[in-house]
Amino acid sequence: MKTYSIALIPGDGIGKDVTAAAWTVLEAAAKGAGLALKATEFPWSCRFYKETGAMMPADGIVSLKGFDAILLGAVGWPAQVPDSVSLHGLLLPIRKAFVQYANIRPHRLLPGVQGPLKTDTFDILCIRENTEGEYSGAGGRVHQGTEDEVAVETSIFTRSGVERILRFGFEQARTRRRKLASVTKSNAQKYSMVFWDEITQELAAEYPDVEVTSYHIDAMAARMVMSPESLDVVVASNLFGDILTDLGAAIQGGLGFAASANINSDRTLPSMFEPVHGSAPDIAHLGIANPIATIWSSAMMLDHLGEKETAGRIMRAIEETTARGIGAVPGRDRTEAITAAVLSALS
Numbered sequence: 001m002k003t004y005s006i007a008l009i010p011g012d013g014i015g016k017d018v019t020a021a022a023w024t025v026l027e028a029a030a031k032g033a034g035l036a037l038k039a040t041e042f043p044w045s046c047r048f049y050k051e052t053g054a055m056m057p058a059d060g061i062v063s064l065k066g067f068d069a070i071l072l073g074a075v076g077w078p079a080q081v082p083d084s085v086s087l088h089g090l091l092l093p094i095r096k097a098f099v100q101y102a103n104i105r106p107h108r109l110l111p112g113v114q115g116p117l118k119t120d121t122f123d124i125l126c127i128r129e130n131t132e133g134e135y136s137g138a139g140g141r142v143h144q145g146t147e148d149e150v151a152v153e154t155s156i157f158t159r160s161g162v163e164r165i166l167r168f169g170f171e172q173a174r175t176r177r178r179k180l181a182s183v184t185k186s187n188a189q190k191y192s193m194v195f196w197d198e199i200t201q202e203l204a205a206e207y208p209d210v211e212v213t214s215y216h217i218d219a220m221a222a223r224m225v226m227s228p229e230s231l232d233v234v235v236a237s238n239l240f241g242d243i244l245t246d247l248g249a250a251i252q253g254g255l256g257f258a259a260s261a262n263i264n265s266d267r268t269l270p271s272m273f274e275p276v277h278g279s280a281p282d283i284a285h286l287g288i289a290n291p292i293a294t295i296w297s298s299a300m301m302l303d304h305l306g307e308k309e310t311a312g313r314i315m316r317a318i319e320e321t322t323a324r325g326i327g328a329v330p331g332r333d334r335t336e337a338i339t340a341a342v343l344s345a346l347s
């Protein structure tokens with residue numbers, strides 16, 4: 001029997017609720033396909049930070065190395081731990097250590113889900129650069145606490161980093177409607193973003209079959225709302241991609257539907273799969289978090305592992321569930337009821 005070992009990091013808040021739900025679905029789907037999934041759970045989270053002073057142990061990255069994939073819930077407990085500490089202590093180091101340079105975020109309306117726009121043709125694939133750019137963590141503060149205080153945050157864009165994420169976007173566009181939108185703010189940021197635009201143009205010559213358009217981030221935000229049907233694959237930097245994909249999630253009906261994959265092209269290192277949403281501490285453990293984003297992320301995980309048939313079965317079960325109206329309206333159905341409906345659609 002084919003066995004996959006999965007590192008499970010539920011994290012904080014609703015991360016625990018949604019990963020538990022997704023794992024139930026994964027196990028059922030795997031059983032039906034003759035696969036074995038072995039989970040090893042890691043308690044790394046803001047609670048772990050409060051107990052130990054770190055979001056994960058010093059050898060955390062080493063202990064994740066041998067896994068086939070990582071399934072993560074959500075990170076953050078802002079009342080207790082600053083968000084910059086939790087993000088830079090867990091999520092970002094994992095993405096960087098395993099060179100998970102492509103953060104894939106599919107945004108489309110599931111059957112039965114009504115987004116805020118008067119359209120039923122919302123289907124875009126956002127590709128966010130995931131290991132450098134504005135989230136590089138380079139910078140510093142001096143003269144702290146004085147009137148002369150200065151904070152500097154340096155964005156790092158490397159030719160290899162920009163080229164590989166754009167190339168990834170071009171390849172994805174070839175599997176879809178062959179349109180690529182590259183997002184920058186090159187009128188205002190005249191070094192890094194002009195550099196990004198230049199590399200986009202260089203690569204465009206290699207992909208004559210893909211229609212390429214460069215947009216400024218502000219224009220792209222408006223376009224996603226005003227004419228989303230004009231978009232297919234959208235490639236953006238770490239910060240811009242982070243912001244645009246919350247907008248994408250809103251247009252697809254809410255963060256409860258937004259899935260993501262942090263992909264590493266080196267199959268010897270694990271990729272990581274997680275919902276786009278955060279830990280939502282206000283609704284943690286009330287049994288009302290929508291698990292669909294995490295179940296969808298789990299399907300992306302199986303797809304990445306090569307289990308395309310089983311991934312497809314999970315996606316069809318999600319779609320059957322929302323088409324019946326279950327889980328389709330944010331906040332209405334309980335986590336357990338949505339999970340049970342997906343399980344029943346699977347069988």
Ligand code: GGG
Binds near residue numbers: 074242275
């Ligand atoms: N489910 C992932 C999560 O906890 N996201 C919270 C967050 O702030 N993410 C920022 C990021 O994805 O870079």
